[in-house]
Amino acid sequence: MSDDKAKTGAPDRDRINVNEDYELQYWTKALGVSADELREAVRAAGTSADAVRRHLGK
Template identity: 80%
Template structure:
């Protein structure tokens, strides 16, 4: 399903969507990791930003 850019807010900011190029670029820069590291973290702990940050030690 495509990302609905008209629906933004806390729920959108709390999730890491590695299937959207612009989000992948944002999160890799924000967390200082490679795209592969980010994808692996999301696969390991799910898409919530808090879980991904914790998994990456950020």
């Protein structure tokens, strides 16, 4: 199922999509990291928000 671009409210809280600007902005603010740090964490840990939090030590 594809994302509905008209619905840019709160992103899915279980997955991180660093290819969508609104999600990138949300997750960098929520996790207190830069966009580059978030991209690297997703590359290393996968798109699961929990896995990224663990990777970042959050």
